[in-house]
Structure formats: C-alpha cells, structure tokens
Amino acid sequence: MNVVLVGPPGAGKGTQAAALEEKTKLKHIASGELFRQHMRDETELGKLARTYVDRGELVPDDIVITMILERIFQPDCEHGVILDGFPRTKEQAAALERALEEHQQKIDAVIFLNAPRDVLLKRIVGRQTCRNCQTPYNIYYSPPREEGVCDLCGGDLYTRSDDNMETARHRLEVYLQQTAPLIEHYRALGLLHEVDGLGDIHEVTARLVRELGINGELPHQPRT
Ligand SMILES: [Zn+2]
Structure with a gap:
C-alpha cells in the first residue's frame, strides 16, 4: 500500500509519518531527507541534485521522482x-x-492532515x-516545565529563525496556492481521506x- 501524506505546514505530517511507520510496516519516505541523503552519499542522482541546490534552484521533479521510485523498490519498502x-x-x-x-x-490512498x-x-x-538533545517543545501546546529549559537534559531551547509569524503566514499562503489544486485532484480520483490533525499525537x-483501514496490522502484499 502506497500512501501520500499532504497537509499544511504545522499539521504534524513528519510526526505522524514517523508514528505510522512504527505502527504499520509502511516505510516513511521524506523527499527532502531522501535527496539530502543522496547528496551526502554522492550518488549519481545526488551529484545531479547538487548542481541545482548549489545554484539555489529547486531540484527538478524528474530527479525527485527517480529517487522515490528507486527507494520504493528497496526491500524494506515491500509493504x-x-x-x-x-x-x-x-x-x-x-x-x-x-x-x-x-x-x-x-x-492507494492520500491522507490530508488538516488543522x-x-x-x-x-x-x-x-x-x-x-540545543542539546533535539527534543521538540511547543510553548503553546507542550511547554517545558521551566521556560527555555529542556525537561529531559536541562539544555537550552531555541526557536528556528524561519519559525516567526511573518514567515509562517507566508508558508501557509504558498501552501494554499500550490496544494489546494493537488487536494482537489486526489479528491476527484476518490483517493482522499481527510483526517483531523487536532489533538493528542497518539x-x-x-x-x-483507522482511515487507512489497516488496524496496525498490514497484510503481506508481495510484489508481483
Ligand atoms: Zn534536551
């Protein structure tokens, strides 16, 4: 079963993809991480991607798709x-x-995680x-016990420079313009499952x- 996860920035896609991977045997492929990996490993595709990244350009779709296809056929993605x-x-x-x-x-399915x-x-x-152990917090939803201090290790907490209100609003605008037609496309194909991203992570x-109908147990689907 191949699932696409879409949704606005802040909807919790990365967190939920990781949780789903743990529960269902589906393998999480984050495209950004995938091409950074290729660039680190200096594969042919990675070198090609780097020529764009070094010029400050987006990696072309066909390169990203080639990387995804190659990844999908690796043994750990058989489910x-x-x-x-x-x-x-x-x-x-x-x-x-x-x-x-x-x-x-x-x-097979598209999850639209929204909030x-x-x-x-x-x-x-x-x-x-x-800064020390990378544990994530949120000052509104999951604040540390003491402001600016990690509960687990006592390290300093920092905010990424692009996580400010102006940039956040801009990212949401870009998302709405680009992704609204994508969501309609998948809705028209009958693949869309809209899931409420509000509330506790679990x-x-x-x-x-539940939406995917896999109840944590995925039937073995060998490739033909
Ligand atoms: Zn820490």
Missing part, C-alpha cells in the same frame, strides 16, 4: 510507503502517477527545540490508522 513532502503540486502528482504506473505501482489556521500558526511559531495516529 509500501508513506510519501511525505512530495508531491506538492497537481503537476508533480500527475508525473508521479505516470512513473509509478510504468512500474506497476500506484498510490485550523490559528492552530497551524501557533504550532509553527511556538516550536522550540533543545489520537491522531489512531485516526490515520
């Missing part, structure tokens, strides 16, 4: 994948569908991370598992 970070536009979705089809693969705008903004601008994960 399927959760794609996170790609596709972001309707055009990318169509290109990905064509490429998958050529390899007798398809997208109200004020919650998304607070999740983004409230985000803090421990509750949201349980909703995702």
